[in-house]
Amino acid sequence: MTDTSDERRDRYVAAIQVRLRDAADAICYDPEDAAADAATAVADAEQRALRAELDDALASIKRVRSVHRRREGDSGSTYCEPCSNHGDIQWPCATIRALEPPKGTR
Numbered sequence: 802m803t804d805t806s807d808e809r810r811d812r813y814v815a816a817i818q819v820r821l822r823d824a825a826d827a828i829c830y831d832p833e834d835a836a837a838d839a840a841t842a843v844a845d846a847e848q849r850a851l852r853a854e855l856d857d858a859l860a861s862i863k864r865v866r867s868v869h870r871r872r873e874g875d876s877g878s879t880y881c882e883p884c885s886n887h888g889d890i891q892w893p894c895a896t897i898r899a900l901e902p903p904k905g906t907r
């Protein structure tokens with residue numbers, strides 16, 4: 802069974818909370834070193850959580866693009882295979898257009 806992005810995020814949040822508790826304990830013994838270590842540990846955990854979300858988002862986009870594919874019609878026109886009924890919806894379909902950044906933002 803694969804994790805959903807919510808389950809992954811919950812796991813990373815729990816890991817960050819454990820690291821914060823450990824850091825709070827360590828700061829009592831060696832405040833300067835422990836604070837630096839804690840900041841690094843939390844930043845690492847946050848980075849892993851963001852990377853996991855990014856990986857999930859990129860995988861979702863890849864799945865959508867693999868379904869909504871450009872096809873050539875008999876007349877040379879292009880259409881989206883799953884959205885179109887014999888070429889009546891031209892390429893790119895609304896789904897593919899929604900995945901593209903708005904014009905002028907790149």
Ligand SMILES: [Zn+2]
Pocket residue numbers: 869870881882883884885894895896897
């Ligand atoms: Zn489509």
